[in-house]
Amino acid sequence: MVKGLYIHIPFCNIKCPYCDFTSITINNEEIYKKYIETLKKELLFYKNENINFETIYFGGGTPSILNPKYIIDIINFIKKNFKIVKNPEITVEVNPKTYRFEDFSILKEFGINRVSIGVQSFLVKNLKMLGRNHTPEDCLKTVEDCLKAGIENINLDLIFGIQNQTLEDLEEDLKIYTSLDIKHISAYMLTPYEETPLGQLVKNGYFNLPSDEEIEDMYKLIIDYLKSKNFYHYELSNWAKEGYQCKHNLFYWENVQFLGVGVSAWSYINNVRFGSTKNLFDYIEKVNSGVKPILFKEFLTEKDLKNEKIMLGLRLTKGIDKNLIQDKENLIKLLQNENLLEDKKNRVRLTPKGFLLSNYIISKLLD
CATH class of the missing domain: 1.10.10.10 (Winged helix-like DNA-binding domain superfamily/Winged helix DNA-binding domain)
Incomplete structure (x- = not known):
């Protein structure tokens, strides 16, 4: 049975220099509308599958680049056309300063009960190094607005292994993260993928990453510090307060069947793994022609x-x-x-x- 649904929203205001996800810097309401309608058409390709969604995850890109009405439209469409459990975990990824209290209130009203905020760091020097276009104050305001709207299941992303980052810097970040009323932290080591601008900077010697020994010390600090604050380390990069593990991501790691829709989305159904085209306009054209936008398919053997x-x-x-x-x-x-x-x-x-x-x-x- 298919229990998880991933929905990829590829749009971003800027492309972060370290990001290797499929994202498109575009600000065009008509394209947003067309994409949402195309997502709904793609979903219908799977209406006859054995589905009972327990989790829905809006990832990106930047889902919060969209007016909340688009998120609500998709959720209502899913509820109308698919089986879904009574209280599903519904996550929306949000960038700081894109959604405010009013937006979170609308999301809360229509069943969104988990928000993942792309903070990455509360230190100005780290945010500049990562090419982020928000401030620490933006991050705090986003968390505050989300809590005020009644969404308590909040994840904050943290990146470590940044140029010139010290253990003291990391500990300062961890103090701020754990001082907030959040339930989950995802901590990722900065990875210089070769095809990204950051990867090229590292390759050409313009960006120096910490040594392996320094990275090991940072990771140990994260583990020990979060343990002392009652965050349970349940996966390589994820920590949660008791009862707040991300159910959707656990489906990935526990090999539960899931459907992914949208540009570059991956699915795993009936021992088949398949992924969609990474080209936005190719995706829209295929789906609106009644063709699944599958670019890659792999049939998994027992081995x-x-x-x-x-x-x-x-x-x-x-x-x-x-x-x-x-x-x-x-x-x-x-x-x-x-x-x-x-x-x-x-x-x-x-x-x-x-x-x-x-x-x-x-x-x-x-x-």
Whole structure:
């Protein structure tokens, strides 16, 4: 059964230099309207699937670039055409200073109960380094307005591993984050993807990232500090107060079926993974011609499915059933000796040090 729905809103006011997501800097109301109508048409392609949505997630891009009426329009359309549980988790990603109290109040009225705010940092020097176009005051105001509107399930994004960032800087950020009445924090290491402007700056020596040792110290600080503030570390990059783990993202990591609609969106249904075109106008043309905008499709074998369970499950702090990798006993012992892996009660999980090398370790454990 398909339980999760991801809706990609690709529009942005600016393109952040580190971002490798599919986003388009465009400010055109007519294109926004056309895109929303196209999303609804694409959704109808899947009306006969075995669906009962428990989560809906509006990601981007910047969903909050849209007037809330568009978000509400899509939600009402989904409720009219698909099975949906009584109290679904509905998340909207928001950039600081795009939505205010009135906007959050409208979202709250129509069932949005979770907001993820792209703060990244409360320090001016970090925001400038990341090319963000908001201030710390904008971030605080957005959190305040969201809470005032009655949406208490708030996630704040944090980026670490920035040029010239110190442990003291990071701790100052963490103090501000945890002083706010929020339920969830996502902390991501800055990654210089080669195709991004940041990637090119790093490649050409104009942007220097912290050393591996410094990154390890930062990650340990985040783990220890958030633990002291009662944030439970449940996934590689995610911490939550008790009962506030992101259900939608857990569906990804626990291999639950989900549907993704919109430009560049991915889906996983009936052991098939497929992704849509990244070109906005190609997407609109295909869907309005009655054609699914699928660019890539992969049929997963039993071996693929096992590897998926290992790869996704090891992102979670609860780890995986040891039986999944029982043929890797020698490697498990080696990784344990290196303090990269823990083996307890027939569960295998990455250590904090192991999380920093997760891609390498997981690649070794796959069949």
